[in-house]
Amino acid sequence: MTDTKAPDAGRRSERSRRAIYEAALALVAEEGYTRTTIEGIAARAGVGKQTIYRWWPSKSAVLLEAFLDLAEQAAAGEREIPDTGDLATDLKLVLRATVDEMNSPAYDGPARALAAEGVIDPVLGARFVEKLLDPQLELYATRLRSAEEAGQVRAGTDLRIALELLVGPLTHRWLLRTLPLTHAYADTVVDYALNGLAPRG
């Protein structure tokens, strides 16, 4: 009996975990972070409150993990920025994908809620940066390092600041909703960052 029960329990756990993630993301997108509660997540996921507390210490822990899980699914194996040898093409590909993600309601809702909460709450903000943002930014640093070695980025460039010239404008437009985020915009940001605003001699 226990031999057949164990895999069932595992499947049930996995199903519950996924239901909890989905409920958490939906609630934070619909209600905002502040009004999302462990009780609400449990009710929507069809699990007991205790199931959630057994696995996570707090609401922000559930949400951050739900979001990490979403990001992992979205990435679907392609965790690296491609390296075709053509830096501009590779960066445009990844910035266009970022634009698509920012324009997708399934991502925008929870990501926006989590980012806004991180803007206010330094503890959540630090976890958001450490767990979610920094690993993404590191992919840019890796690609830029390879470009530097190939002579496509000026030697001695501070690659951390360099990558902020790429992601900073997109994040500004996304979070503050100033103007539409399009592929053409992503392409122009890459061209300007690589070639500079000043005329080349």
Next chain:
Amino acid sequence: MTDTKAPDAGRRSERSRRAIYEAALALVAEEGYTRTTIEGIAARAGVGKQTIYRWWPSKSAVLLEAFLDLAEQAAAGEREIPDTGDLATDLKLVLRATVDEMNSPAYDGPARALAAEGVIDPVLGARFVEKLLDPQLELYATRLRSAEEAGQVRAGTDLRIALELLVGPLTHRWLLRTLPLTHAYADTVVDYALNGLAPRG
């Protein structure tokens, strides 16, 4: 009698208005936007609730105006980006001042609370952009246009996207609190944006 009463009433109004602005900014910095109420602002400013409702239709209207007033005082007459003829020097001056502002608690608290609320609430966000952000960004556009005419910015550059390469990285670092905002950082952002990341021939 009424001749002498009118200026007194004007002075009292101006005093009340300033007390309301200060109370609103202090409360939103200390308590956050959500927990700041008209009642709380009135109590802290030492005025009746009706005084506030007579002048402003909503909490967000008070806060946005308080913030506009703060921004105006901070600017203290120097609303333009200087034009010495040297674009890099002028941009470094203004980005360094922006860094100082972002690092100042009196600005950071309310600006961060208002920005975070705008991230979540599209209506407040749109007013924040229209009333506060766009007029500031227009100053960059003006300076870059003059630089384009002087041949220091490539002809035909989309100046709106160009300015986002300057303010985007600073805003990213400020809102997401990734790394320290320093004058050296501001200088490097300007150098990279003007000269580009790719080597110059």
